[in-house]
Amino acid sequence: MATFTPLHDRILVKRKEESTQTTSFGIIIPDSAKEKPQQGEVISVGKGKSNDEGKVFPLDVKAGDTILFGKYSGTEIKLDGDEFLIMREEEVLGILK
Numbered sequence: 001m002a003t004f005t006p007l008h009d010r011i012l013v014k015r016k017e018e019s020t021q022t023t024s025f026g027i028i029i030p031d032s033a034k035e036k037p038q039q040g041e042v043i044s045v046g047k048g049k050s051n052d053e054g055k056v057f058p059l060d061v062k063a064g065d066t067i068l069f070g071k072y073s074g075t076e077i078k079l080d081g082d083e084f085l086i087m088r089e090e091e092v093l094g095i096l097k
């Protein structure tokens with residue numbers, strides 16, 4: 001993958017893949033009908049948010065963290081054929097330990 005570093009308080013996230021969903025009757029739910037997972041792994045982070053005086057505040061999340069985010073958070077992009085999300089740190093709901 002090409003090296004990608006988000007700017008400022010943005011992070012690059014790879015969604016966690018969910019296993020194939022099957023109903024109790026054995027019907028497999030197609031990908032188009034499934035909801036996208038709201039959990040992902042942080043791939044890279046920007047340097048942080050800066051205030052009016054130019055002081056930079058580092059982000060609380062770091063590469064490798066598993067995070068939860070809102071259903072409509074971020075902007076979907078493709079890098080080298082892989083799908084990612086770019087979002088601001090404020091869109092992150094929490095870090096899973």
